[in-house]
Amino acid sequence: MTKITSRAFRRAALTMGAASTAAMLMLGGMTAATAATTGISGTQGVPSTVHWSTARTNTFAKNSVAFDITDDPGSGGSFILSLRNSAGTTFASGTYTGQSGWITIKNKNGNAWQPAGTFYLTSYISGACGGSGCGAVSWAANLQYNERYF
Amino acid sequence: MLTVATGALGGVAFASAASAADQGILPAIKAYGSEFYTQAQIDDVWRDVTGNWSAPLPGGKEFPAGAPAFFHPTEPNNDLYEVGLPVEIAGRYWRCMWLDEAVHGSNAIDRSRAANWLADFAKIPELEGRIDNAYDAKMAALAKRGGVTPFEAELDVECAGITE
Numbered sequence: 001m002t003k004i005t006s007r008a009f010r011r012a013a014l015t016m017g018a019a020s021t022a023a024m025l026m027l028g029g030m031t032a033a034t035a036a037t038t039g040i041s042g043t044q045g046v047p048s049t050v051h052w053s054t055a056r057t058n059t060f061a062k063n064s065v066a067f068d069i070t071d072d073p074g075s076g077g078s079f080i081l082s083l084r085n086s087a088g089t090t091f092a093s094g095t096y097t098g099q100s101g102w103i104t105i106k107n108k109n110g111n112a113w114q115p116a117g118t119f120y121l122t123s124y125i126s127g128a129c130g131g132s133g134c135g136a137v138s139w140a141a142n143l144q145y146n147e148r149y150f
Numbered sequence: 151m152l153t154v155a156t157g158a159l160g161g162v163a164f165a166s167a168a169s170a171a172d173q174g175i176l177p178a179i180k181a182y183g184s185e186f187y188t189q190a191q192i193d194d195v196w197r198d199v200t201g202n203w204s205a206p207l208p209g210g211k212e213f214p215a216g217a218p219a220f221f222h223p224t225e226p227n228n229d230l231y232e233v234g235l236p237v238e239i240a241g242r243y244w245r246c247m248w249l250d251e252a253v254h255g256s257n258a259i260d261r262s263r264a265a266n267w268l269a270d271f272a273k274i275p276e277l278e279g280r281i282d283n284a285y286d287a288k289m290a291a292l293a294k295r296g297g298v299t300p301f302e303a304e305l306d307v308e309c310a311g312i313t314e
Contacts, residue, residue, distance in 0.1 A: 053235035087311025088220030117307035
C-alpha cells in the first residue's frame with residue numbers, strides 16, 4: 001500500500017471504480033437484476049469529503065449494501081462511506097475504524113437495508129494528525145450493492 | 151460551451167456540446183489521474199453546465215439557478231466533487247422533469263412528447279460515457295415488481311426532492 005504524506009496535498013483524491021461485476025441475467029424472457037460487487041478506491045486528504053460521480057442503482061424493494069476495506073487508509077481516524085440520492089440526501093452510511101470483514105451500510109432510519117433507486121458514494125476520512133491534517137491517504141474496498149435483503 | 155449547430159438524433163435535435171465533461175470550468179484539483187471541483191467552484195460549474203444544456207426541459211420548467219442541495223452538504227467538511235458529477239446530477243434533473251411530464255402531463259400529446267424525449271436520454275451529448283445501458287431494464291424490473299409502469303416506478307424512487 002502506498003501512502004502519500006505530502007502536507008501540500010491535503011484535499012485531492014484519485015480514481016474510483018474498477019471493473020464492475022454487475023450483470024443482468026436474461027431468464028426465460030424476464031430480466032433479473034443480480035447483486036453487484038465492484039472494487040472502489042481513492043486517495044484523499046485528511047480530513048476531507050469526496051463526492052464521487054459514479055451512479056449505482058439498487059433495484060429491489062429492500063437491498064443490502066456493504067463494503068469490505070482491502071486497503072486500510074491508516075489515517076488513525078475513521079473512514080465513512082455514505083450513500084446519497086440524486087437530491088443530495090445522505091440516507092445511509094457505514095464506518096470503518098480498523099475492523100475486518102464486511103461492513104453493512106445502514107440507513108439513517110436504522111434499517112439494515114436500502115430502498116430501490118440510484119445512489120452516489122461519498123467518502124469521508126478523519127485522522128488523528130492534529131488540526132493541520134496529515135496529508136493524503138489511499139484506500140480501497142469492495143462494494144456490494146443491489147443484493148436483495150431478506 | 152455551446153455551438154449553434156444541431157444534430158438530429160433519432161428524430162430529436164440536440165444542440166451540440168463542446169465537451170462530455172462539465173463544460174468550460176476547469177477543476178481546481180487535478181491529482182492521481184482524477185479531477186475535482188472545490189466547493190468554491192461548484193455553483194459556477196452548475197450554472198455553466200445547466201446554462202449550456204443541449205436538450206430542452208418541459209415548458210415552464212428550469213434547472214435550479216444555483217447548484218442544488220446535492221452540492222451544498224448540510225455538514226460541509228473540505229468537500230470535493232469528482233468531475234462529471236455536475237453533469238450527472240443535471241441529467242437526473244432533466245430526466246425527472248420529463249418523467250413528471252410523462253406521468254402527470256395534462257394531456258396525451260404532452261405525455262407522448264415527454265416519452266419521446268426520455269427515449270432519447272442516452273443521446274444527450276453531455277451524457278456521453280455516463281449512461282448505464284442496463285438502467286431501463288432495471289426500472290422495468292422494478293416496475294414489474296411494483297405493478298406500475300417503468301416511468302411511474304422511476305419517478306417514485308429517483309425523483310423525490312427533485313420534482314417536488
